[in-house]
Amino acid sequence: xxxxxxxxxxxxxxxxxxxYGAVVGFLSGLVGVGGGFxxxxxxxxxxxxxxxxxxxxxxxxxxxxxxxxxxxWRHGNIDFKMALILxxxxxxxxxxxxxxxxLLLRDGEFGNVVVFLYVIxxxxxxxxxxxxxxxxxxxxxxxxDTPAATGRKSLLRTWFERLPWQTAFPAxxxxxxxxxxxxxxxxxxxxxxxxGVGGGFxxxxxxxxxxKMPTKIALGTSLFQLLFTTAVVSIMQxxxxxxxxxxxxxxxxxxxxLGTKLGAQLGARLPAEKLRLxxxxxxxxxxxxxxxxxxxxxxDVYDIxxxxx
Amino acid sequence: xxxWLRCLLLASAGICPLPSSADEALxxxxxxxxxxxxxxxxxxxxxxxxxxxxxxxxxxxxVGPPHEATLSRETKLGPFWVEGETxxxxxxxxxxFLYATAPIASILSPADQEKYGVLLEGxxxxxxxxxxxxxxxxxxxxxxxxxxxxxxxxxxxxxxxVFGNRLFIADMRLPGDLQTGTYTIETLLVKSGxxxxxxxxxxxxxxxxxxRWVWNAAHDHAWLFGSLFTLLAMLLGFALNAVPYSxxx
Numbered sequence: 001x002x003x004x005x006x007x008x009x010x011x012x013x014x015x016x017x018x019x020y021g022a023v024v025g026f027l028s029g030l031v032g033v034g035g036g037f038x039x040x041x042x043x044x045x046x047x048x049x050x051x052x053x054x055x056x057x058x059x060x061x062x063x064x065x066x067x068x069x070x071x072x073w074r075h076g077n078i079d080f081k082m083a084l085i086l087x088x089x090x091x092x093x094x095x096x097x098x099x100x101x102x103l104l105l106r107d108g109e110f111g112n113v114v115v116f117l118y119v120i121x122x123x124x125x126x127x128x129x130x131x132x133x134x135x136x137x138x139x140x141x142x143x144x145d146t147p148a149a150t151g152r153k154s155l156l157r158t159w160f161e162r163l164p165w166q167t168a169f170p171a172x173x174x175x176x177x178x179x180x181x182x183x184x185x186x187x188x189x190x191x192x193x194x195x196g197v198g199g200g201f202x203x204x205x206x207x208x209x210x211x212k213m214p215t216k217i218a219l220g221t222s223l224f225q226l227l228f229t230t231a232v233v234s235i236m237q238x239x240x241x242x243x244x245x246x247x248x249x250x251x252x253x254x255x256x257x258l259g260t261k262l263g264a265q266l267g268a269r270l271p272a273e274k275l276r277l278x279x280x281x282x283x284x285x286x287x288x289x290x291x292x293x294x295x296x297x298x299x300d301v302y303d304i305x306x307x308x309x
Numbered sequence: 310x311x312x313w314l315r316c317l318l319l320a321s322a323g324i325c326p327l328p329s330s331a332d333e334a335l336x337x338x339x340x341x342x343x344x345x346x347x348x349x350x351x352x353x354x355x356x357x358x359x360x361x362x363x364x365x366x367x368x369x370x371x372v373g374p375p376h377e378a379t380l381s382r383e384t385k386l387g388p389f390w391v392e393g394e395t396x397x398x399x400x401x402x403x404x405x406f407l408y409a410t411a412p413i414a415s416i417l418s419p420a421d422q423e424k425y426g427v428l429l430e431g432x433x434x435x436x437x438x439x440x441x442x443x444x445x446x447x448x449x450x451x452x453x454x455x456x457x458x459x460x461x462x463x464x465x466x467x468x469x470x471v472f473g474n475r476l477f478i479a480d481m482r483l484p485g486d487l488q489t490g491t492y493t494i495e496t497l498l499v500k501s502g503x504x505x506x507x508x509x510x511x512x513x514x515x516x517x518x519x520x521r522w523v524w525n526a527a528h529d530h531a532w533l534f535g536s537l538f539t540l541l542a543m544l545l546g547f548a549l550n551a552v553p554y555s556x557x558x
Contacts, residue, residue: 063542238531301382304398
């Protein structure tokens with residue numbers, strides 16, 4: 001069943017796009033990520049121009065995250081105070097990122113920057129999470145919710161604790177620096193613009209390992225804040241690059257709704273360390289796939305960039 | 310139109326002594342003037358129907374509007390294959406289909422192929438930035454190779470059917486991601502290696518209906534469109550999750 005997308009300027013199979021949406025929705029509901037790191041490569045693989053994939057993915061995530069946040073809110077998994085501070089940071093970073101994307105597009109470096117950011121971040125985060133969650137699953141299946149029990153303090157964590165404006169976050173049962181949260185939010189915001197990712201796969205691990213938040217609160221809060229991050233990025237991409245394809249985003253959202261429900265139901269039943277393990281496996285799998293495409297020699301070294309009319 | 314119909318009918322009956330001068334040797338029916346891209350658009354088929362004055366070979370050249378493309382070359386950075394240099398390819402048609410009754414190289418001399426522009430790799434392309442002749446040749450070849458692989462440039466010597474050395478029908482299949490703009494269909498009648506008849510027609514490809522509306526909205530009122538659509542996406546996501554399925558249907 002084909003459908004012509006006016007902004008991507010190509011016809012796509014609706015069933016295939018619905019399926020992509022469902023897979024991404026399932027991950028959103030299950031492990032609190034927007035799924036942008038998965039949807040962007042899938043769409044590009046289908047032939048959608050990268051900038052349209054990134055931008056429409058942001059619009060789709062705004063839709064998916066809105067539904068998923070509601071489900072998390074009902075379970076009491078959102079730390080609104082934390083989310084608000086992270087949001088302010090990510091909006092600032094997101095705005096900067098959209099213009100950075102425009103500069104990189106003009107210089108033809110967009111593709112490389114996106115691919116390397118993906119590989120480095122996904123690889124680092126995925127492997128670290130995998131090691132930790134495997135240890136947690138095998139060492140003490142019913143252990144505490146946060147991985148704080150290990151007792152070791154990373155350099156980043158120590159630095160984070162020394163930053164000014166420390167304040168209490170009762171919902172997450174932690175005390176953190178507002179400045180640190182703003183910096184974290186801004187970093188994720190830049191990534192959102194460049195990679196079409198909500199940053200959930202960075203935000204969630206950062207909340208769990210760096211901020212020491214309970215896993216489920218981290219998932220809910222991450223989704224809630226990425227609802228607004230992606231919404232702003234979607235608006236900016238549409239405004240600056242004219243690259244949000246509404247039909248593509250709507251089909252993805254419809255697909256993701258069912259997936260989100262299934263994911264959230266399963267997520268509610270699984271223990272925290274198993275959720276972290278699933279997230280780690282997903283992140284590592286995506287990173288491995290990206291590394292493979294970088295390592296395998298192309299059949300033709302030349303390629304024409306797909307462009308938006 | 311009337312003249313064409315009369316000739317076509319007479320030619321099909323074999324009783325129309327079509328004039329032998331170069332201008333009159335070939336008559337082609339006016340093609341569809343417009344192709345509308347709507348929501349169901351997934352490519353389209355075009356037919357070129359015409360009549361010719363006795364035995365000969367036909368070449369039909371379908372050319373899309375010119376476009377600019379960025380060509381990139383992957384280079385090795387340590388163990389990784391990354392995007393390296395890029396070049397803008399300007400002025401080449403977005404699409405070029407050559408249809409003929411026999412392989413074009415066997416119908417026309419290389420000089421005439423170049424003269425009439427019926428060489429897939431003979432399209433003039435401006436490469437930006439300017440490169441040395443050798444380097445620019447590599448880029449040009451790569452460009453045509455990729456266009457052919459993607460199906461935007463191709464040569465087909467089976468698509469034209471000729472009936473009784475008089476009538477011909479060409480079936481042309483256009484892809485789903487057609488660039489909008491003006492397309493030309495040039496028909497050449499070749500006898501004994503010489504072009505004796507030539508006909509040029511045009512059609513327009515444009516977005517229509519909601520596709521056009523959305524494209525215009527996304528470009529003319531980009532910020533308003535982006536804001537309203539994102540809000541709609543959020544409301545839809547929320548409604549579909551918050552309201553029970555039974556109510557949303």
